[in-house]
């Protein structure tokens with residue numbers, strides 16, 4: 001018996017499209033992002049995968065992607081577990097800023113350190129930005145205020161994802177289920193780092209494309225069988241390249 005874990009970054013969001021740092025800002029999908037979600041569902045079913053349940057974040061772009069997928073698969077009955085622990089990395093004071101403007105201001109090296117280094121933490125959100133959190137007080141009412149981030153490195157994301165992985169996700173995989181997680185670039189990178197034990201240095205090179213599912217297979221003791229693979233490797237490569245270059249090319 002094997003269990004399968006499908007990891008998916010949401011389809012293109014309105015702010016992905018504008019190349020703005022997004023983080024916890026709650027924007028929707030573009031029509032391209034909605035099409036990517038349908039295409040992800042097609043890939044999942046064409047590969048004979050039938051998710052038994054889904055996990056997603058509290059952010060609309062992932063919830064919307066998850067809804068489109070369950071509808072396209074004809075599996076709207078699936079349980080959906082939403083958690084702030086699967087939210088995108090909080091991008092602190094960079095949220096809302098155009099990526100190319102940040103490169104122009106601080107240079108490529110610092111920009112890439114903030115975006116991709118494992119311990120690279122962006123400047124934290126300051127008190128004037130607290131207005132951004134007003135909606136969040138309701139959405140995250142069950143989260144202790146001291147746990148709500150004001151800016152995070154990938155390491156900090158991994159530290160909040162790990163307990164959820166250990167307690168909520170692994171237990172489902174141990175029941176031989178096919179589990180779908182629809183989340184964000186930093187959350188998918190954290191899960192890859194945990195499951196594939198990737199070094200702090202190597203994880204810097206990994207970029208996650210929008211809307212292309214990747215799959216892990218496990219034996220009954222949750223031993224990994226092989227490494228993860230994308231259901232559409234060409235689309236994944238092209239998408240990852242596009243993400244890597246954001247802010248660095250004319251846009």
Ligand SMILES: O=C(O)[C@@H](CO)OP(=O)(O)O
Nearest residue numbers: 020021022023088115185
């Ligand atoms: O803005 C963000 O929240 C993320 C993902 O869209 O961007 P990046 O790929 O630069 O980490």
